[in-house]
Amino acid sequence: xxxxxxxxxxxICQRGTSLTIQCQVDSQVTMMFWYRQQPGQSLTLIATxxxxxxxxxxxxxxxxxxxxxxxxxTFSTLTxxxxxxxxxxxxxxxxxxxxxxxxxxxGEGSRLTVL
Amino acid sequence: GENxxxxxxxxxxxxxxxxxxxxxxxxxxxxxxxWYKQELGKRPQLIIDIRSNVGEKKDQRIAxxxxxxxxxxxxxxxxxxxxDSAVYFxxxxxxxxxxxxxxxxxxxxxx
Numbered sequence: 477x478x479x480x481x482x483x484x485x486x487x488i489c490q491r492g493t494s495l496t497i498q499c500q501v502d503s504q505v506t507m508m509f510w511y512r513q514q515p516g517q518s519l520t521l522i523a524t525x526x527x528x529x530x531x532x533x534x535x536x537x538x539x540x541x542x543x544x545x546x547x548x549x550t551f552s553t554l555t556x557x558x559x560x561x562x563x564x565x566x567x568x569x570x571x572x573x574x575x576x577x578x579x580x581x582x583g584e585g586s587r588l589t590v591l
Numbered sequence: 592g593e594n595x596x597x598x599x600x601x602x603x604x605x606x607x608x609x610x611x612x613x614x615x616x617x618x619x620x621x622x623x624x625x626w627y628k629q630e631l632g633k634r635p636q637l638i639i640d641i642r643s644n645v646g647e648k649k650d651q652r653i654a655x656x657x658x659x660x661x662x663x664x665x666x667x668x669x670x671x672x673x674x675d676s677a678v679y680f681x682x683x684x685x686x687x688x689x690x691x692x693x694x695x696x697x698x699x700x701x702x
Contacts, residue, residue, distance in 0.1 A: 509688070518680060518692045518693060518694045519635065519690075520692075524688070568634065568635075578623045578625065578642075578684070578688075579625065579640065580625070580637070580688070582634040584633070
């Protein structure tokens, strides 16, 4: 399995500000994924982050709003820029397992509340 | 693109009864179907999965069935216990790690 640490675990932010979420994995992984889970909703893929290349964003998500860094094989950051109350969500980092079974492992999530 | 529908959205059962959650998918290329359990305030965790070359898989009280022709798969939990209370998500992927998750089912097991 993969152990994923995310921080912050939660934060309250002011409208118009930006916040960067960090994700640290205990093993080297090729792909890291960022998901958004709005209150009471399902998980929606924001982007896939590969080391050494630009992140691949899903429909409805853009780099200017959600810039992602992937400096090495164990770490990634997601920034939520120019936040509005609609950005209040749980943001989850995820990686595929080291044995390539298809299983996704998730971090505990970062719960953001935008006032 | 892939679309995954999940039903019901909420499900209440008496302790000891069975619970069934159903999902349908649209992309015939999907070949991996995991089920995740998310307890309140916790991360989603895999509980069982099935690949397209298998029709059924069982792990103790949990089983998953897959009907490729009809493009639907189901989660079956027998002898439910209060600790089974959680939100369950199905998902489908064609092997690219791009998972499409269902909308979730909130299961409540009544003691």
